Amino acid sequence: MRFATQLLSSRAFAQLHNDVSTSNLGHAYMLTSSDVGAIEELALLFACDIYCKHSLCMEDDCADCRKVLSFGHSDVHHIYKNADKKSITVDVISKMIDISMLTSYEGSTKMFIVHEADLMLPQAQNKLLKTLEEPTPNVCIVLLVSNPATLLSTIKSRVRSIALDYFEPAVIKDMLTGDPKRIAIAVNCADGSLTRATDILGDDVYISQFEKVVQMLCRLKKSKDIALISSMDIFDKDKILTTLSIMEIVMRDFMLINLGDDNLAVSLGIVDEVKDTASTYSIESISVIIDKINQARQKLAVNCITANVIENLLFSFLEVRYKCQ
Numbered sequence: 001m002r003f004a005t006q007l008l009s010s011r012a013f014a015q016l017h018n019d020v021s022t023s024n025l026g027h028a029y030m031l032t033s034s035d036v037g038a039i040e041e042l043a044l045l046f047a048c049d050i051y052c053k054h055s056l057c058m059e060d061d062c063a064d065c066r067k068v069l070s071f072g073h074s075d076v077h078h079i080y081k082n083a084d085k086k087s088i089t090v091d092v093i094s095k096m097i098d099i100s101m102l103t104s105y106e107g108s109t110k111m112f113i114v115h116e117a118d119l120m121l122p123q124a125q126n127k128l129l130k131t132l133e134e135p136t137p138n139v140c141i142v143l144l145v146s147n148p149a150t151l152l153s154t155i156k157s158r159v160r161s162i163a164l165d166y167f168e169p170a171v172i173k174d175m176l177t178g179d180p181k182r183i184a185i186a187v188n189c190a191d192g193s194l195t196r197a198t199d200i201l202g203d204d205v206y207i208s209q210f211e212k213v214v215q216m217l218c219r220l221k222k223s224k225d226i227a228l229i230s231s232m233d234i235f236d237k238d239k240i241l242t243t244l245s246i247m248e249i250v251m252r253d254f255m256l257i258n259l260g261d262d263n264l265a266v267s268l269g270i271v272d273e274v275k276d277t278a279s280t281y282s283i284e285s286i287s288v289i290i291d292k293i294n295q296a297r298q299k300l301a302v303n304c305i306t307a308n309v310i311e312n313l314l315f316s317f318l319e320v321r322y323k324c325q
């Protein structure tokens with residue numbers, strides 16, 4: 001398990017553990033986070049907590065923990081989206097409900113973990129709703145959800161809803177090992193997500209794109225720089241959206257650097273150059289520029305020509321910086 005340490009000390013796990021340890025297990029839960037990898041592991045930890053006879057030992061020689069963690073526990077069922085990878089249809093949920101009616105093999109509770117439950121089609125949700133209204137005894141349904149808005153409010157009102165909080169940068173930093181510069185970038189761009197942090201750490205393309213965006217912003221001084229800068233590969237059609245999101249992160253970093261956060265300057269690269277560049281942006285100009293980045297994103301979404309959008313955006317950086325001095 002990649003994130004066990006971090007998850008065991010999360011508020012979400014404490015809530016689940018409290019239900020297990022006080023024998024107050026709900027018949028249905030909704031675990032929410034955009035960090036899909038982390039909530040999947042959270043559900044497994046919850047299952048270990050329910051089935052382990054040695055207070056959640058997670059040891060290899062504990063048959064219960066081993067079976068749960070290797071997806072081989074006969075009372076822990078995993079429900080996945082259909083083979084088309086786009087949705088969970090009513091057949092999948094009906095089959096799950098049929099199985100839930102059978103008696104359990106090993107423990108007293110049967111658990112159903114529905115992965116990406118926000119992909120349930122309306123018919124599937126209605127089918128599930130009937131079960132939630134009249135729960136089967138000793139059955140615990142766990143919905144893993146990244147976007148709760150897609151679920152019927154009637155479902156949400158019948159489950160115990162537990163949101164996994166974003167992880168603090170310090171927690172993410174402690175989890176990662178390797179090159180300090182890469183770690184700094186991963187922590188900075190992870191948005192509190194453990195999965196995203198580990199993905200970025202191993203993603204050479206993203207790391208190099210991040211470094212190029214920082215270099216680009218340091219190089220952008222006068223309008224004559226724009227022609228050269230806008231031909232960089234970070235503005236290619238397939239990279240532009242990532243570049244815009246990195247630009248937004250770096251602009252926020254500039255604001256923090258101006259407020260005295262020297263650690264961030266280190267993660268961004270050559271400290272003096274980054275500090276000098278950051279100092280040319282006032283707090284006021286940074287918030288205007290972040291708006292401009294969002295406008296560029298909207299223009300690209302309606303298929304405006306990428307080169308024009310980029311040129312306008314880079315000009316607006318210079319203009320806003322000048323006006324807000």
Ligand SMILES: [Zn+2]
Nearest residue numbers: 052057062065
């Ligand atoms: Zn165990």
